[in-house]
Amino acid sequence: QVQVMESGGGVVQPGTSLRVSCSASRFPFRNYVMHWVRQAPGKGLEWVASILYDGSSQDYTDSVKGRFTVSRDNSKDTLFLQMNYLTSEDTALYYCARGSYSGATEAFDIWGQGTRVTVSA
Amino acid sequence: DIQLTQSPSSLSASVGDTVTITCRASQGIDGYLAWYQQKPGNAPKLLIYAGSYLKSGVPPRFSGRRSETDFTLTISSLQPEDVGTYYCQRYNIAPFTFGQGTKLEIK
Numbered sequence: 001q002v003q004v005m006e007s008g009g010g011v012v013q014p015g016t017s018l019r020v021s022c023s024a025s026r027f028p029f030r031n032y033v034m035h036w037v038r039q040a041p042g043k044g045l046e047w048v049a050s051i052l053y054d055g056s057s058q059d060y061t062d063s064v065k066g067r068f069t070v071s072r073d074n075s076k077d078t079l080f081l082q083m084n085y086l087t088s089e090d091t092a093l094y095y096c097a098r099g100s101y102s103g104a105t106e107a108f109d110i111w112g113q114g115t116r117v118t119v120s121a
Numbered sequence: 122d123i124q125l126t127q128s129p130s131s132l133s134a135s136v137g138d139t140v141t142i143t144c145r146a147s148q149g150i151d152g153y154l155a156w157y158q159q160k161p162g163n164a165p166k167l168l169i170y171a172g173s174y175l176k177s178g179v180p181p182r183f184s185g186r187r188s189e190t191d192f193t194l195t196i197s198s199l200q201p202e203d204v205g206t207y208y209c210q211r212y213n214i215a216p217f218t219f220g221q222g223t224k225l226e227i228k
Contacts, residue, residue, distance in 0.1 A: 035217065037165075045157075045165060045208055047217040059215035095164060099212070107155035107170040107212045114164060 002026045002110055004079075004096045009115030014087055020115050022079040022096030027110075030054070030074040033099035035108055036081050038092035048094070049081060053102060063089070086119045093117075123148045127209055127220030135228045138199045142223045144192045144209030152187055153213035156194045159222075160205040169194065170212075201227055 008020040022034070036048040049070040050059045058070050069082040079096055093116050097108035124147040134140045144154065154172045157165040167176050172187025182197045196203055204227055209220040 037219075044206075044222040045159075045210075045219040047210075047215075047219065050215060050217065061216055105153060105213055107153075107167055107210070108157075108165075108217075109167045109170075109176065111164040111166070 004098060004110055004112040006094060006096050006112045006115035009094065009117045011118045011120060012086055013121055014119055016086055017082070017084045018086060018117060019080055019082045020094055020117065022081075022112060024077040024079070024098070027098070029072075029077040031102045034070075034072060034079045035097045035099050036070060036079075037095045037097055037108070037111075038090075039095070039114075040089075040092040043092075046092075050099065051079070083117070086117075088119050091117060091119045122216055123150060123211060123218060125209055125211060125218050125220040127223055129223060130221060131224040131226070133226045133228050134199050136199055136201060139195065139197045140199060140225065141196075142194045142207055142209075144194070144220050146190045146192070146211060149189045150211045151213055153211055154185075154187060154192045155210045155212055156183075156185060156192075157208045157210065158203075158205050159208065160202075163205075165208065168207075196225075199227070203227075 006022045035050045051070045067085045071080045093114040095114045096112045098110040100106040126145045152172045156169040159165045169185040173185040186193045206222045206224045
């Protein structure tokens with residue numbers, strides 16, 4: 001069925017980097033805006049980053065601007081989030097979510113199960 | 122940035138009750154408001170989009186109403202499986218803000 005699946009999470013030290021991935025299947029990945037959303041332990045949902053269909057435009061929440069980079073490889077149906085200068089505030093479950101189809105404005109209708117990132121010394 | 126204020130933060134109700142959750146936007150969002158359900162230990166699930174449109178497969182006991190800045194999610198005939206946390210979200214342009222969440226428990 002239509003799905004996305006995250007991978008690459010782990011335990012890292014403050015100040016280091018990590019790249020998480022999201023693999024999409026059974027839908028035309030290249031035609032959809034894609035998003036990263038995170039959830040800190042016991043907290044609510046926080047939108048992190050988004051990328052346009054062809055990767056030509058990205059948006060970020062203020063707290064990660066300059067540290068995180070979202071990218072995609074449409075030939076491999078894969079979304080990435082490169083996270084640099086990680087702090088304990090970045091500890092969370094990171095979800096990948098499907099957004100708008102080409103030209104439309106749509107909610108986040110497909111979510112993965114998340115990949116856990118823990119930043120700890 | 123546009124803020125979303127969701128209330129209440131928690132509520133407890135009995136099976137068969139009707140409950141309503143409110144989400145107020147600090148400015149108009151052209152109706153681009155979604156509601157998500159997150160059951161414990163699971164990923165969020167889209168319930169309603171454009172303020173009042175039910176996603177395919179979502180039980181009709183869920184409904185949404187919209188105005189320019191005020192949105193409500195109503196769950197009629199509450200069922201045990203409705204336990205979880207509900208979030209509103211604006212999705213027209215970035216930042217794609219979520220509400221603070223409403224935790225729903227069954228008495």
